[in-house]
Amino acid sequence: MHQDPLFESLRLAGLTLPNRVVMTAVKLGYGTEQGEVTNRHIAFYKLRAQGRAGLITTEPLYVQLNGREISTQLGVHEDRLIGGLRWLVESVHAGQGRIMAHVTHAGRAANPKLISADDLVSASPIFGRANGVTPRALTRPGIARAVAAFGEAAGRVRDAGFDALEIPFSHGYLIHQFLSPYTNRREDEYGGTFENRLRFGREVVAAVRSELGSAFPIIVRMNATDYVEGGLTLEDAVEIGQALQGMGVNALSITSGTMCESVPFCLYPIGTPEAGLLPLAARIRGSVSLPVIVAGRIRTPAVARKALAAGQADLIGLGRPFLADPDWVSKAQAGKERSILLCAACHQGCLAELRKGHGTSCVFNPRTGREATVMVTPAAKPRDVMVVGGGPAGLQAAAVAAERCHRVTLYEKESRLGGQLNLGARPPDKQGFFDSIGYLELMARRAGVEIHLNAEIKPEDVAATSPDVVVVATGGIPLSIPFPGLDDTRWLLASELLNGSQDVETPSALVIGGGLVGLETADFLAAQGKQVTLVEMLDEVGADMDALAKAMLTKRLAQRGVIIHTGARIVRFTDSTAIALRGDHEIELPFGTVVMAVGVRSNRSLADALAHGTWEIYVIGDAAEPRKALEAIREGFDVGCRL
Numbered sequence: 001m002h003q004d005p006l007f008e009s010l011r012l013a014g015l016t017l018p019n020r021v022v023m024t025a026v027k028l029g030y031g032t033e034q035g036e037v038t039n040r041h042i043a044f045y046k047l048r049a050q051g052r053a054g055l056i057t058t059e060p061l062y063v064q065l066n067g068r069e070i071s072t073q074l075g076v077h078e079d080r081l082i083g084g085l086r087w088l089v090e091s092v093h094a095g096q097g098r099i100m101a102h103v104t105h106a107g108r109a110a111n112p113k114l115i116s117a118d119d120l121v122s123a124s125p126i127f128g129r130a131n132g133v134t135p136r137a138l139t140r141p142g143i144a145r146a147v148a149a150f151g152e153a154a155g156r157v158r159d160a161g162f163d164a165l166e167i168p169f170s171h172g173y174l175i176h177q178f179l180s181p182y183t184n185r186r187e188d189e190y191g192g193t194f195e196n197r198l199r200f201g202r203e204v205v206a207a208v209r210s211e212l213g214s215a216f217p218i219i220v221r222m223n224a225t226d227y228v229e230g231g232l233t234l235e236d237a238v239e240i241g242q243a244l245q246g247m248g249v250n251a252l253s254i255t256s257g258t259m260c261e262s263v264p265f266c267l268y269p270i271g272t273p274e275a276g277l278l279p280l281a282a283r284i285r286g287s288v289s290l291p292v293i294v295a296g297r298i299r300t301p302a303v304a305r306k307a308l309a310a311g312q313a314d315l316i317g318l319g320r321p322f323l324a325d326p327d328w329v330s331k332a333q334a335g336k337e338r339s340i341l342l343c344a345a346c347h348q349g350c351l352a353e354l355r356k357g358h359g360t361s362c363v364f365n366p367r368t369g370r371e372a373t374v375m376v377t378p379a380a381k382p383r384d385v386m387v388v389g390g391g392p393a394g395l396q397a398a399a400v401a402a403e404r405c406h407r408v409t410l411y412e413k414e415s416r417l418g419g420q421l422n423l424g425a426r427p428p429d430k431q432g433f434f435d436s437i438g439y440l441e442l443m444a445r446r447a448g449v450e451i452h453l454n455a456e457i458k459p460e461d462v463a464a465t466s467p468d469v470v471v472v473a474t475g476g477i478p479l480s481i482p483f484p485g486l487d488d489t490r491w492l493l494a495s496e497l498l499n500g501s502q503d504v505e506t507p508s509a510l511v512i513g514g515g516l517v518g519l520e521t522a523d524f525l526a527a528q529g530k531q532v533t534l535v536e537m538l539d540e541v542g543a544d545m546d547a548l549a550k551a552m553l554t555k556r557l558a559q560r561g562v563i564i565h566t567g568a569r570i571v572r573f574t575d576s577t578a579i580a581l582r583g584d585h586e587i588e589l590p591f592g593t594v595v596m597a598v599g600v601r602s603n604r605s606l607a608d609a610l611a612h613g614t615w616e617i618y619v620i621g622d623a624a625e626p627r628k629a630l631e632a633i634r635e636g637f638d639v640g641c642r643l
Helices: 041-048 078-092 140-160 174-179 196-213 234-246 276-287 301-311 327-332 351-355 390-401 418-422 432-446 460-463 494-498 516-527 545-559 605-610 629-642
Strands: 011-013 015-017 021-023 055-061 099-104 164-169 220-222 250-257 292-294 315-318 386-387 405-411 449-454 469-472 476-478 491-493 508-512 531-536 563-566 569-572 577-582 587-590 595-596 600-602 616-619
Touching: 011 587, 021 327, 021 600, 041 055, 041 078, 055 078, 055 164, 078 099, 078 140, 099 140, 140 196, 164 174, 164 196, 196 220, 196 234, 196 418, 220 234, 234 250, 250 276, 250 315, 276 292, 301 315, 315 449, 351 449, 351 545, 386 390, 390 432, 390 469, 390 629, 418 432, 418 494, 418 629, 432 449, 460 605, 469 577, 469 605, 491 494, 494 516, 494 595, 508 516, 516 531
Parallel strands: 021 055, 021 315, 055 099, 099 164, 164 220, 220 250, 250 292, 292 315, 386 405, 386 469, 405 449, 469 616, 491 595, 508 531, 508 595, 531 563
Antiparallel strands: 011 015, 476 600, 569 577, 577 587
């Protein structure tokens, strides 16, 4: 029998990895503002170690204060931090894991809210679109100090007991800023020719190796391409890889994009290609004799195995998939791949929550970021629990309650589970949400939840059953607005379109509402070849969306010819024209079909009718208040834990 390529061992210098899966660096935001490790880090990383990740990479550890991206990022710039980092390493080792420190300086990608404008540095003073600041060029003494900072950080990494160290020549961070002709316009020995632009990175590697010795693994993360005009290309990457091999590094980790100019190709949200870096990594791997790691939306073990078997890479990098499921590796090894919670690349719980200062979490895994405080433990006294509603909140509540040994019955009035997630999975590139629905259903059934579909529950049904606990997760009811003349037009709700019960049969459509649902509805229709116009009362669309997701979606809408009117309020309809008011002026908008995406209201009728019964009652998800899936799933999880 052939060995599974995912679970072959690999040696990097003095370190043996038990399998070919590497958890890549993911910003967490769990630290103190002094850059210190917290209990939140310990619990998070230890769980991933227990899940058998072959090698865990820390979040980026800054080597100088002016290289920070977030206020709660971990530092490695002072000796006082060694003790906390050692605590982190020992906790991962206690979980039978191995851990690599990712040491970095963000350069011009640093957060200008955390440092003074004079302290924002780069190779050259090139304006950064992402943070709106022009850095100053590092002087030769400044370069020397930065090189020394990397070397000193490496000494702290060694003293803390880490198993390996990673340096980013990637993502538009400081070393990459020297490498790329786009950001390096210097005329001294650190600019111009390829060898000059490589000089800073070469000095950093030499300083780090001097501290660590020959047996300590050093991995360099590098771009296959920048996706920036005037930046690094795949041919440049081949040359950089060969140069790094000559410097004595032990492996290359392939990524792409810059955090200032091409953010989507750093973070790979919905709308970017799945596993798109594999052929680029293969090209680099073919030019060097070093082991190559590759990441970038490799969601499933099947894709990972295929990449290894085809020789496209030696190790598979997973970042956000480990946020979704810390047991990705152990489940794959045990042949339980159907039970892996696959990352949907939605960024709603990770990047969006990080931007808000909450720290990284996951929409579909309510324990992510809360491992230190949230546990699923057996209930002291099992009870009869009725869950009404099989959307994400209800499914999560039912699964957790059953896992805790309660007797749980779930009723869903529709013929399928998933609720609003079924609508969210229909727009282009969001099919991964269907996987999440399948996971929630599988977990509920495996925990022993008795599920009834096509079962609409009325107050008398609850009274006849007389459960100990009722969890009302009846969701929301889509809203419509009775515009004058609307009833004389073809119109439908966005929910009717996305659930497949209605179609737009005309060549054109007018979408009313520019929130997430409205924008995705426009995308859904435009992908079918419809001419779509969208109207939003506010001065911007996507006010309820994370900035990156919004930028990706609005760019795609523009490419598909969707016309967007903001600051415009529909006032009436004629047979084939909508009249909107923008300021004091009326505008006419021809259309074929009107699609209404103006929000939902809570479906509280059952909850209100049950409020004075003998049972304990919880109202969760949109039934309590219309919100996003993140809040609904977390609320369901927390209720399941409290019962």
